Amino acid sequence: MEINVTLNGTQRTDDVEPRQLLVDYIRGTGNTGTHIGCDTTSCGACTVLVDGTPMKTCTMFAVQATGKSLTTVEGLKQNGALHPIQAAFKEKHGLQCGFCTPGMMLTSAALLEENPDPSEDDVRWAISGNLCRCTGYVNIVKAVQHAGELIREN
Amino acid sequence: MFPPAFEYSAPTSVEEVLATLAAEGDGARVLAGGQSLIPMMKLRLASPAYLVDINNVSGLDYIEDVNGHVAIGALARHRDIVNSDVIASTNHAMASAAPWVADPIVRNRGTLCGSVAHCDPEGDWNSVMLAARAQVVAQSSTGERVIPIDDFIVDFFTNSLQPGEIVKEVRVPKYSGSGGGAYLKLERKIGDYATVAVASQIELDGDGKIAKAGIALTAVNNKNTRASAAEDALVGETPSDELFREAGDLASQAANPETNVRGTADWKREVVRVYTRRGLETALAQAQG
DSSP states (O other): EEEEEEETTTEEEOOOTOOHHHHHHHHHTTHHHOOOOSSSSSOOEEEEEETEEEEEGGGBBGGGTOOOOEOOOOGGOTBBBBBBHHHHHHHTTSSSSSSSHHHHHHHHHHHHHHOOOHHHHHHHHTTTTTSSSOOSSSSHHHHHHHHHHHHHHH | OOOOOEEEEEEEHHHHHHHHHHHHHEEEEESSSSHHHHHHTTTOOOOOOOOEEOTTTTTOOOEEEEEEEEEEETOBBBBHHOOOOOOHHHHHHHHHHHHGOHHHHHHOBHHHHHHHOOOOOTTSSSHHHHHHEEEEEEEEETTEEEHHHHHHHHEETOOOTTTTTTEEEEEOOOOEEEEEEEEEEEEESTTTOSEEEEEEEEEEEETTEEEEEEEESSSSSSSSSEHHHHHHHHSSSOOOOHHHHHHHHHHTTTTOOBBTTTOOHHHHHHHHHHHHHHHHHHHHHHHOO
């Protein structure tokens, strides 16, 4: 079936089988920053913003994204500069192996869009659908709060 | 992983959805949030020949206060329940359950009506619906019927919908007097299915006695289960610590859990006992508040 999506600001038309998962479609476009972790709706590594809302793309079909705007980690940077969430993850060492990081940053970017000054509890609650097996979350939480500071300063 | 091949359409009106379901027969399934159906398809536990995606139907995401009940439309997401002022001001058990359904990202997509229809005995909503004595509105191309939740939940992953019917709406009665409720959920980690959970709701009459009681259990039977003996023990009585302890004991007798990775059967029964008592204490405080 033909789908029309806006992927990181660029309109695309593609032909997909109904059973193709959105995450496989996205990775097939070369945007391999979106990771497949558990493939069972648990880990959040495949999180992408669909019309601004975080969704687990292993649990959506590509056909369901037609007419939608998708933002992956490749679409976070603004005018060639790192998005505040990316700058903050770098600054606060919010990653180790980096596998969960794209999903973690997209979920956090959506949180900061709603609430640029989240408490530690707010951050931990918001990212509770994104699993990290390296960091123990401490530096991720610090990074999200720091990103909030960067956003509030601008 | 990818599921078996299927045909797909995404109609934009309820009428088209119902016509498609009628035409495709028993092999067709409705796709709403898909947060349970798609994983089941990937694991080949479900392989519908045809998926009718209802996400493009407008006007189904309502949560409305109408005629003594709250009506929740087929596309109201768990997140909408979390954020709903109507829910917050009408039903304590629902408001307390909503933030504990799955995780925040799943809540962005999954729907209450879909979860009710799924009838997973480890699902949260059907216990809350039993405690609140909800009704399910089933619609087909030939008409509509209103099904009490006790008749809707048949068994393990089995509801009483007929081919061609969709869950168009769930209706949750409002308290007739002062009421309160809670959903207490024990989970191994945040976002997990319940190890054990208990939904409880009470309403008080003008004399402060219990006029209505609802208690239902998650993940301790082959379906979400009403603890009828515990409810019967409460109705008509004056609330007391002793009464709530008795209700906890009776509720734990309605549990028939299995020992598994989440805990032993004896321990789960004990959690039911304690969570029933604590839930009732919370509900009473709200009803008296």
